[in-house]
Amino acid sequence: AQSVTQLDSQVPVFEEAPVELRCNYSSSVSVYLFWYVQYPNQGLQLLLKYLSGSTLVESINGFEAEFNKSQTSFHLRKPSVHISDTAEYFCAVSVPMDSSYKLIFGSGTRLLVRP
């Protein structure tokens, strides 16, 4: 069965410091990988995704994630965080289901950026 594991429920970090949010997945089939961000009292916004091609994908606001097939990981990184990056981050995989696809989510990591 497919699953997504986000080991860190909360990551506190100081402003302008680097951060890594970890994501590991388990699947017997090829998967498509996503990171979503949820700001307080809002819905989910797509941050970045890996479908194929280059294993390093980037978002417009400085985040990047690298697909590592051998380690079944898709960790999210940012070299210098801002206060405005404080949010909940969800890793997800899109897997086949009933002639279609579904998203399976990790439990989320709360990034708390302190001044």
Place this chain on the structure above:
Amino acid sequence: TAGITQAPTSQILAAGRSMTLRCTQDMRHNAMYWYRQDLGLGLRLIHYSNTAGTTGKGEVPDGYSVSRANTDDFPLTLASAVPSQTSVYFCASRDSGYGYTFGSGTRLTVV
């Protein structure tokens, strides 16, 4: 702006009462989903629909039902609400690729 509209935004519901959460999309996506979000558990799939006229059960379907009479609408019904159904509910759709769009959510409190 194209996307998904969910209503209501929030609701307090007495246990035992029924309620329908509404979801409408204007992107003509065939696949639609209902997820619930609970602290520490992420989002879990309740029900899905691959196309109008078909529905299927996700991970946590008990106590919920859905219908898909047309492409645009995918309502979620709680027939007899219980406190464990207190959650934030998200409707989503998927395009022909792997692009998922989420609504802004419905916060439901069952008391």
